[in-house]
Amino acid sequence: MIDAMPKVKRKGKGVLAYLKENWDLYVMLVPAVAFIAIFAYWPMYGVLMAFQNFNPFQGIFGSPWVGLAHFERFFGTPTAMRIIMNTVILSVQTLIFTFPAPIILAIMLHYCISKRFSRIVQSATYFPFFIATVVLVGMMHLFFSPSVGIVNHALEALGGQRIVFMADAAWFRPLFVGSRVWQGTGFGAIIFIAALAGVDPTLYEAATIDGASKWNRIRHIDLPTIMPTIIIMLILSLGSIMSVGFEQVFLMQNPRNTEVSEIIATYVYRMGLMEGRFSFAAAVGLFNSVVNFVLLIIVNFIAKKVSSTSLW
């Protein structure tokens, strides 16, 4: 003991001494760890029910195991392919439009000739982000109402036909994607605006002296500078490509558009909570989470190889 003491002191203290001094840091972590354990890890354990015929009274321990039966049943239904495709198509379409939009807006604001106007546009485009999803969908119903909505009034005034937008399967995806762009672009731009603010001003000076136009500056200075941010954001979006927002799809869903608006998340809700088929719904949900997780790992791996930017 006595021999070891000077050595220990130089390197740092022993575990017990460390805890005696810093136990309060761990106490600070207790509530957070407890909530995550209960509401995130307990359900991960509970997902075992996907391989059982789960009975709430018998719990995970007592319910009979059925292996992959629920997965087989799900993939055996004609619905499976349709809702998987609905999920993928909606996600991909959303990503194609919502991913580049904030980058373009950020660059446009960066090159705005008036700082003040730039700030006004930024504040305005940013606001819809704070509108609740319910209110957003409610607003869409008001604007696109077939009989009294302003969009149909305008259509008619321009000589077009009235369209029942919100109850038309063909309009579900355009309306969904459009409203997502409307709501999220300003918010999404913040991170790129911050990244653009970090561009080295001497690069601009050098480029201007060399006679580079603004287009050239965007291509050769701005885009390369914000590329790491773009890649990180792309990894995050690609990783969640199968988890397109439940709330808005659910709210926009009605009997006339379910053929395109039924996605995995809404199907899980209906099967599990409406019809009480817990195990089956959990299996479908688990399939979704696993696909997401694998996608994230693959995308992260590729990003690491290609650009040395990655999440971990």
Next chain:
Amino acid sequence: MEMVGMRVDKPKKPNDYNKRRFRLFGSDLSFDIINTFFLILIFAVVTYPLYYIIIASFSAPELVLNGQVTIFPRGFQLGSYERVFNNPDVLRGYWNTIQYTTVGTIVNMLVTIPAAYAMSRSDLKGRGIFMLFFAFTMFFGGGMIPTFLVVQRLGLLDTFWAMIFPGAMSVWNLIICRNFFQNNIPKELLECSQMDGCTNRRFFMQIVLPLSKAILAVMVLFYAVGHWNSFFNALIYLRDDARMPLQMVLRRLLVLAQPDPNLGAEMMEDWVRMLMEVEMLKYALVVVASVPILILYPIVQKHFAQGVMIGSIKG
């Protein structure tokens, strides 16, 4: 002169000067024109729907529903607002949401902030394991049904706390907050205090928190806006109408109450009037539901932007 566009370097040869100025000016001028034009367009597309909702809520129902209100309010009235404020469901939902938001945000803060501080300490033993424990949940989860069963098992279904506990901590916010502490609390401060025998808890309470008002404001706003707008938890965990938050009431009034387009032909006059009232109520309702955020927007906006930027610094 501070005008940026005017500062063109004077090259030595006159020919060169002309050529260069022409090229620079020509292409950048078209760039500026296109850019400004589209920025104005974007501004209009984003703000007009919001503006329209507001003017429509103050205008005469017949004019709004016939599409005659476009730029200015016409036939000023406050009847829609009167109806909103006389609707017991809306009032109860409002009151419930205020409670959920207040209590929920307090719980969020009590859970997140101390944990974030502990995680910000580079000398915390086991920090990597804790980080993995938290971050993993951002990428994988048990899903809706198992989570529902946990809430049910805990006896929280249809209680006040079902709206508070399941989302008590956001890992994303924890990381934003941890990054702030890491970057803004100087290490020397901790070392000095420790030399004076200051405990971690005291250092946290008396030095870290007062230095971190900016991030505390960001967190309060992140969480409060989240609670105000949330409807998922209520949809899944609540049954009792008396406990429903505003968003669930709005869902019923704004989204589910749609006039059937097939009934148009044989509409009776009473029915038309009722339809009008229902539709007009919606405009006022959207405004009333968004008022707290509209009022807070200037503060919220500043802090949200700050929060996103702090969060984007990889730590």
